[in-house]
Amino acid sequence: MSVVISRSTAELTPSEAARIRTLLDGAFEGRFTDALWGQALGGVHFFVEEDGVPISHASVVPRVLAVRDREINTGYVEAVGTRHSDRRQGLARSVLAAARRHIEDTYELGALHSVLPTFYEHLGWERWRGPTFVRTDSGLERTRTDDGCIHIWRVEAGAAVDLDDPISCEWRPGFVW
Numbered sequence: 421m422s423v424v425i426s427r428s429t430a431e432l433t434p435s436e437a438a439r440i441r442t443l444l445d446g447a448f449e450g451r452f453t454d455a456l457w458g459q460a461l462g463g464v465h466f467f468v469e470e471d472g473v474p475i476s477h478a479s480v481v482p483r484v485l486a487v488r489d490r491e492i493n494t495g496y497v498e499a500v501g502t503r504h505s506d507r508r509q510g511l512a513r514s515v516l517a518a519a520r521r522h523i524e525d526t527y528e529l530g531a532l533h534s535v536l537p538t539f540y541e542h543l544g545w546e547r548w549r550g551p552t553f554v555r556t557d558s559g560l561e562r563t564r565t566d567d568g569c570i571h572i573w574r575v576e577a578g579a580a581v582d583l584d585d586p587i588s589c590e591w592r593p594g595f596v597w
């Protein structure tokens with residue numbers, strides 16, 4: 421059983437933050453941009469270390485999603501990655517379980533964006549079926565390319581959401597979802 425460390429972004433030392441970034445740069449093979457890193461900050465990080473080096477990570481940041489007109493305080497999962505040499509040993513499963521417990525203690529709903537076809541559903545997340553939107557200063561804009569990529573984790577208060585309803589996120593720089 422892996423020991424999962426949890427730290428808010430504010431609690432991370434600069435070297436811990438740098439080591440997590442290095443892990444993610446490797447896990448995403450150069451596709452982990454500064455924008456993605458920025459979106460992974462401002463919440464709580466969950467990670468497993470080996471000899472002081474993070475080898476698997478996920479973070480949960482606060483967002484407000486809206487299902488139809490109902491705003492829902494959401495823990496949004498970002499920056500999920502495991503070092504190549506340590507994959508398929510249940511590490512991401514462990515950090516995501518810790519992230520999920522934090523979501524259940526803190527938020528009304530969990531959510532994340534992923535293009536992986538089966539990974540999150542295999543871990544119990546539900547794929548959103550309805551249309552996706554972003555809320556901007558000029559109103560709702562469709563985010564068609566994100567349809568089918570949003571996954572949710574039901575927490576008691578948010579349990580009644582209908583997966584076929586429209587869902588929106590607030591605008592943010594970089595990837596809105």
Ligand SMILES: CC(C)(COP(=O)(O)OP(=O)(O)OC[C@H]1O[C@@H](n2cnc3c(N)ncnc32)[C@H](O)[C@@H]1OP(=O)(O)O)[C@@H](O)C(=O)NCCC(=O)NCCS
Pocket residue numbers: 447448476500501502503506507508509510511512513514533534535536538539542
């Ligand atoms: C996806 C990723 C985080 C999985 O990490 P991991 O530590 O190997 O995952 P785990 O070993 O905890 O796997 C948990 C379960 O998912 C399955 N699984 C692992 N990788 C998978 C993948 N890419 N696709 C589908 N299922 C996968 C495992 O078989 C396991 O199921 P099991 O326990 O029933 O056997 C890792 O491959 C990675 O870092 N990929 C590159 C970055 C990335 O794509 N991140 C996700 C972005 S949303």
